[in-house]
Amino acid sequence: MNTIVSEKIKRLRKAKGLSQEEMADKLHISQSAYARIETGESLSWQLI
Numbered sequence: 084m085n086t087i088v089s090e091k092i093k094r095l096r097k098a099k100g101l102s103q104e105e106m107a108d109k110l111h112i113s114q115s116a117y118a119r120i121e122t123g124e125s126l127s128w129q130l131i
Contacts, residue, residue: 089123096121 096106107117119125 086123089121093121 096103101109103117103121104114107114110117116125
């Protein structure tokens with residue numbers, strides 16, 4: 084399940100033409116935290 088969400092988040096970000104850093108700024112989190120969400124290493128997306 085976590086992998087499915089991570090892949091969808093990544094696909095949506097790329098479709099909008101945003102970098103991980105730009106997306107992280109929009110979510111008010113660090114780029115490294117966003118990268119962990121996108122790779123499935125973190126479940127922080129549940130808090131967003």
